[in-house]
Amino acid sequence: MRLGLVIDLDTCVGCQGCATACKQWNTSGTTGPLTDLRPYERDPEGVWFNRVRSFEVESSPETPGGRTVHFPMSCMHCEDAACVTVCPTGASYKREEDGIVLVDQDKCMGCNLCAWACPYGARELDSEAGVMKKCTLCVDRIYDEALPEAERQPACVLTCPTHSRVFGDFDDPDSEVSRLTRERNGTGLLPELGYKPVNQYLPPRQPAVVETKEAGNVSDGGSVKKWINKLIRK
Amino acid sequence: MKPSFSIIFFTVSSGYGLGLAAVLAALTPELPHSAFLPTAVCAMLLTGGGLLSSVGHLANPKNAWRAVMRVRTSWLSREAVLAALFFPLMAGWMYYDGTTAATWRVAIFICALLTVKCTAMIYQSLKPITAWHHPLTSINYMLFSLTGGGLLFAVFTASNNGNTATASLLTTICALSAGIGKILHYRRIGAAQDIRVGRATGFSQAKARLLDAGHTGPTFLTREFIFELPAARLRLWRYVSLPLIVLSSLAGASFTFNGSAWGGGVCVILMFLGLLMERWLFFAEARHIVRLYHGKGPA
Numbered sequence A: 001m002r003l004g005l006v007i008d009l010d011t012c013v014g015c016q017g018c019a020t021a022c023k024q025w026n027t028s029g030t031t032g033p034l035t036d037l038r039p040y041e042r043d044p045e046g047v048w049f050n051r052v053r054s055f056e057v058e059s060s061p062e063t064p065g066g067r068t069v070h071f072p073m074s075c076m077h078c079e080d081a082a083c084v085t086v087c088p089t090g091a092s093y094k095r096e097e098d099g100i101v102l103v104d105q106d107k108c109m110g111c112n113l114c115a116w117a118c119p120y121g122a123r124e125l126d127s128e129a130g131v132m133k134k135c136t137l138c139v140d141r142i143y144d145e146a147l148p149e150a151e152r153q154p155a156c157v158l159t160c161p162t163h164s165r166v167f168g169d170f171d172d173p174d175s176e177v178s179r180l181t182r183e184r185n186g187t188g189l190l191p192e193l194g195y196k197p198v199n200q201y202l203p204p205r206q207p208a209v210v211e212t213k214e215a216g217n218v219s220d221g222g223s224v225k226k227w228i229n230k231l232i233r234k
Numbered sequence B: 001m002k003p004s005f006s007i008i009f010f011t012v013s014s015g016y017g018l019g020l021a022a023v024l025a026a027l028t029p030e031l032p033h034s035a036f037l038p039t040a041v042c043a044m045l046l047t048g049g050g051l052l053s054s055v056g057h058l059a060n061p062k063n064a065w066r067a068v069m070r071v072r073t074s075w076l077s078r079e080a081v082l083a084a085l086f087f088p089l090m091a092g093w094m095y096y097d098g099t100t101a102a103t104w105r106v107a108i109f110i111c112a113l114l115t116v117k118c119t120a121m122i123y124q125s126l127k128p129i130t131a132w133h134h135p136l137t138s139i140n141y142m143l144f145s146l147t148g149g150g151l152l153f154a155v156f157t158a159s160n161n162g163n164t165a166t167a168s169l170l171t172t173i174c175a176l177s178a179g180i181g182k183i184l185h186y187r188r189i190g191a192a193q194d195i196r197v198g199r200a201t202g203f204s205q206a207k208a209r210l211l212d213a214g215h216t217g218p219t220f221l222t223r224e225f226i227f228e229l230p231a232a233r234l235r236l237w238r239y240v241s242l243p244l245i246v247l248s249s250l251a252g253a254s255f256t257f258n259g260s261a262w263g264g265g266v267c268v269i270l271m272f273l274g275l276l277m278e279r280w281l282f283f284a285e286a287r288h289i290v291r292l293y294h295g296k297g298p299a
Helices: A017-027 A082-086 A113-117 A155-159 A176-183 A223-233 B005-026 B033-055 B061-068 B075-095 B102-124 B136-159 B165-191 B197-201 B220-225 B231-257 B261-284 B289-294
Strands: A003-008 A051-057 A067-073 A092-094 A101-103 A123-126 A131-134 A165-169 A200-202 B208-212
Touching (some): A017 A155, A113 A123, A113 B220, B005 B261, B136 B165, B136 B261, B197 B208, B220 B289
Antiparallel strands (some): A092 A101, A123 A131
């Protein structure tokens, strides 16, 4: 199995719902609590597994008119995960059975090297716990048999109001994630680094071209209408 | 990258200590026997001090002992194992009173230099930091380590009226090569094309810029990876640190060549300061890809 997410950049509206749901679930989940520093002061700060950024893309032949793209980023659960390779303690590991990358909180020494090795900013040090924390793909939800089957999905996926996030197994060619990636030309970020990120992004669809006609000479109505208009304006 | 003093001090101090051990192993017969123990102890103190300082960087030091667990993949793990091997090797060598037997000397020479190599590889192996991901990184670390170690060795030799010719010559050669290596490194940083924000987000067909970072305050990511200083100030550090290192080590080599341990000692300290500045710059100038997702970098 190769579990991961498909994120549709066409329909994401940047509502931060996924980031908030992630924070809520994981704060009480296996890696929680996710520390919040100065939560009621002017400069609150804390650990988040999922952050949504917004970018403006300029107009080009491929993106006529330019566009705003909301860009959720979390762990890509890379096939060739550098964060796991560099970890000296063995705290960072990738599960053979489903490809989820996790941190063993009992082994981590908080050296930050895995965060340095990750180009996606998927790992954040919890300064209070002194250990590295990261997206678990809600491993404690997706296998929880006490939950109804439809709810055995990551919190970000369940909460997304525009269904921009889909969770599934990329090894199964018939899964929705595989189908969407195939049909919509999904891509992983920064393929040139060779980490083979599992999560895929679906590029925004091309906006349909609306046909326009030259207006030509538009009649301004008859002279009576003109005269009435003048009268009214006064 | 945010420069952190504990790491800067660790790489410089351990670099000196391991360099000194490597030169000591290489040039054992050159050193008057009475100076062997102080030199070996100095190498161990510098290395140990550096390693202790590196622990200060850990958020959870009680798990530091686990750092030896992943020798097969992690350079940090390899470094930890070699560093752990270094101390018993040195202690054994001291117990046998600095024997000139090739076995001890070769083992310590290899262990010391490989440890420096592993330290450098921790940084060199990181693909998201283009400035580091290049063989020049480990070449620079090893050459600076040998320059510092060579100069220290020459000072110990001079203070015991030994023959400093080889050590001074070695220091001179290493200092010049290290200077050239560092200039090449600086040129590479200038030439390395940054990955653009557009490419990092997959919108390579047009320019892209950040509208909203999604958070109002600083985060772990911005603290750790976004360290921006004016280019002019960074250049100034280059112009101060590199000449300081190279000139002080050359001056030190000439002092020790003429038998002046005091002059050499002052130069060792100056070079140490220069190296601290150079290491600070090594971090300050390195740019991590994550900064692109925070809108820092070419569109």
